[in-house]
Amino acid sequence: MIAHSVDDPFYYLHNFRQVLLWVEQRYADLLDEHELAFIHTFSQLQAPAQALLVRMVMRKGELFRSDRLDYAEIGDTALALQPLRALGWVREPEQLALEQLFALLRKDELARCFTAQLSRPRATKHDLLAQLQPLQLAARSLADWFPDSEVRIFQWCLQPLCDRMRLLFFGNLYQDWSDFVLADLGLLRYEQVPFSPDSRALQQRADLDLAMALHYCTERLEQGDDPESILAVMHSLHSDNPWLARRRARLQFALGQQCERLGDWDQAMAVYAQCNHAQARIRQVRVLERSEQWPQAHALALQLAEAPANALEVQALERMLPRLARKLGGPPQRRRRAAPLELIELELPREQAALGVEEAVRQHLAHEGGQAHYVENTLFNSLFGLLCWEAIFAPVPGAFFNPFQAAPQDLHDSDFLLRRSALFEQCLGRLDDGSHRQAILDCYAAKLGLQSPFVFWAMLSEELLTQALACLPAAQLKQCFLRLLQDIRSNRTGMPDLIQFWPEQGRYRMVEVKGPGDRLQDNQLRWLQFCREHGLPVAVCHVRWSETP
Known part of the structure; x- marks a missing residue:
C-alpha cells in the first residue's frame, strides 16, 4: 500500500481509497452485494464527488449544512453533490426533529425561525430550546421549519455501511476515519506482518x-x-x-x-x-x-x-x-510486612527543582559514579520488545487487520501469551543460553524506527542498550519479562524512574524517585515487591529541597 503525503490536497482521498481496496481484497467473501456495489461505484466517480463523500464520512454526524461543505480542493460543492444525490448516498432529509434543527442552525437563525414562539429571543441557544420543547413541535422539513433559510441541509445515508468498512479495516469502531485518512502515512513506519486468510x-x-x-x-x-x-x-x-x-x-x-x-x-x-x-x-x-x-x-x-x-x-x-x-468481628490483622527497601534521603538545592526531580537525582547520582539514566518504563519494555519482536508481531488470527498497526489488537487480552506460547518460549529461551544479547542487538539494527507497542526508540540509545546488556543478568531479565506477560496492561508501567550502571563491574541499581509529598502508586508498589522477591537491586529516593543557598 502506497503512502501519500499531506502535501497532496487529496491525500485523505487517496488514503480512503486504500481502505476500500484493502477491505475488498481481504474480505470480499464477507461483503454483501450492496457493499461491493458501493466500492465499485465509488471508484467510478469523479475525484470531486469522491472527495466530498470522504469529507462527510470523516465528520461527526450525518447531517450537514450546505455552507459548511465548502472545500478549496473540491471546488463547486453543488456539482460534486450531484452524483452523490443521484445515487441516493446523499439526500435532503424529509423531516428534522426540533433538536436536530437546533444542532444545525445558528442562534440568530433560530431566533428568526421561531420569532412568534419565543418569549425571550435573545436568550442562550440552550434556553431557546428549553422555551420550545414544551410545545412538542412535530418533526417537519427544513422548508416548513424555516421558509426563509438561506442554507440547505444534506444527509449522508450510508453511515452503517461505512461503519462496517471501518470495522473490517481497523478491527474496532473506536478509531475514527481521521486516524487513517488524515494521517501522513510517510511519517511512520510499520512492521510488515504477513496477512493470510487464516489470520x-x-x-x-x-x-x-x-x-x-x-x-x-x-x-x-x-x-x-x-x-x-x-x-x-x-x-x-x-x-x-x-x-x-x-x-x-x-x-x-x-x-x-x-x-x-x-x-x-x-x-x-x-x-x-x-x-x-x-x-x-x-x-x-x-x-x-x-x-x-x-x-x-x-x-x-x-x-x-x-x-x-x-x-x-x-x-x-x-x-x-x-x-x-x-x-465480621475478628481481631485486627497485621498486614504482611514487606522486606525493607534501600532508602536514599537526598536534600538538593531548591534551584535544581527546575530540572524536575528525576533529572536532579539523575545528575546527583551521576556525580557519585556510574552511568545514570532516566528510563522509567522505557528500558525493560524496550528490551522485551526487541527480544520478543517475532512473537509480538506474529500473524495470529485477529491480531492484525491492516498494514498500519503499531501493535496487535489482542495485546491486552488475557490469552495474549497463550496464543503465542511457543514463540514466546523460543524468544525467552535465548535468555537461558546467552544468545539474547546478539538477538536484541540484531533486532535493534533491523527494526530501528518501526512502530512497536514496547520499544521506545527515542529513549533507547546505543550507549544505553550496550550498558544494559552488559549489566543486567539474563535470569533477572527473564523474570521481568515473564511478569510483564502475566498482565501487560497493568505491568508495563510502574517501573523505577532511574537506572545506574557500573559496566566495569557488571552491576546496576534501579532507583524510584519521589519528590516532596509524592507517594508510591499501586503499580509501583507491585514492581518494588517483585524486585524484592527476585533480588533485583532497587532503592527508593526521597527528595527534599534545601532552602539555604
Whole structure:
C-alpha cells in the first residue's frame, strides 16, 4: 500500500481509497452485494464527488449544512453533490426533529425561525430550546421549519455501511476515519506482518454482523441505556469465534461496572460471574462488600486467595481480607510486612527543582559514579520488545487487520501469551543460553524506527542498550519479562524512574524517585515487591529541597 503525503490536497482521498481496496481484497467473501456495489461505484466517480463523500464520512454526524461543505480542493460543492444525490448516498432529509434543527442552525437563525414562539429571543441557544420543547413541535422539513433559510441541509445515508468498512479495516469502531485518512502515512513506519486468510479475525458474514451488534450494544451502554435491556439483547449474541468472545467479555465487564454504579448488586454479581475478564473475580468480592454481604465477601476472597489469577488480585486481596475480617468481628490483622527497601534521603538545592526531580537525582547520582539514566518504563519494555519482536508481531488470527498497526489488537487480552506460547518460549529461551544479547542487538539494527507497542526508540540509545546488556543478568531479565506477560496492561508501567550502571563491574541499581509529598502508586508498589522477591537491586529516593543557598 502506497503512502501519500499531506502535501497532496487529496491525500485523505487517496488514503480512503486504500481502505476500500484493502477491505475488498481481504474480505470480499464477507461483503454483501450492496457493499461491493458501493466500492465499485465509488471508484467510478469523479475525484470531486469522491472527495466530498470522504469529507462527510470523516465528520461527526450525518447531517450537514450546505455552507459548511465548502472545500478549496473540491471546488463547486453543488456539482460534486450531484452524483452523490443521484445515487441516493446523499439526500435532503424529509423531516428534522426540533433538536436536530437546533444542532444545525445558528442562534440568530433560530431566533428568526421561531420569532412568534419565543418569549425571550435573545436568550442562550440552550434556553431557546428549553422555551420550545414544551410545545412538542412535530418533526417537519427544513422548508416548513424555516421558509426563509438561506442554507440547505444534506444527509449522508450510508453511515452503517461505512461503519462496517471501518470495522473490517481497523478491527474496532473506536478509531475514527481521521486516524487513517488524515494521517501522513510517510511519517511512520510499520512492521510488515504477513496477512493470510487464516489470520483474519472475521471468517464469515455472521461474524461481521455479530461484531456490529456488539458495537451497537456498547453504544447503547455509553448513551445510558438500561443495562438489563442490553443484557437481554446480548443473550443471543454468542459465537465460537475467539475474537468476538473477547469483545463480548469486555462489554460484559463494562455492563457489570454500570450495574455497580446503579447499585444493582444482584445483576452486577450475575454479570461478573459469567464474565472471564481479568478483573471480574475481584469485582465480585467488591460487590458483596459494597452490598454489606460480609460473610459471602470474606468467603469468596479466601477462595480467590488460594489461587490468585494475577498480581493485581494479590494486591487487592491483601487489602480486602483484613478489612472483611474486621467487619465480621475478628481481631485486627497485621498486614504482611514487606522486606525493607534501600532508602536514599537526598536534600538538593531548591534551584535544581527546575530540572524536575528525576533529572536532579539523575545528575546527583551521576556525580557519585556510574552511568545514570532516566528510563522509567522505557528500558525493560524496550528490551522485551526487541527480544520478543517475532512473537509480538506474529500473524495470529485477529491480531492484525491492516498494514498500519503499531501493535496487535489482542495485546491486552488475557490469552495474549497463550496464543503465542511457543514463540514466546523460543524468544525467552535465548535468555537461558546467552544468545539474547546478539538477538536484541540484531533486532535493534533491523527494526530501528518501526512502530512497536514496547520499544521506545527515542529513549533507547546505543550507549544505553550496550550498558544494559552488559549489566543486567539474563535470569533477572527473564523474570521481568515473564511478569510483564502475566498482565501487560497493568505491568508495563510502574517501573523505577532511574537506572545506574557500573559496566566495569557488571552491576546496576534501579532507583524510584519521589519528590516532596509524592507517594508510591499501586503499580509501583507491585514492581518494588517483585524486585524484592527476585533480588533485583532497587532503592527508593526521597527528595527534599534545601532552602539555604
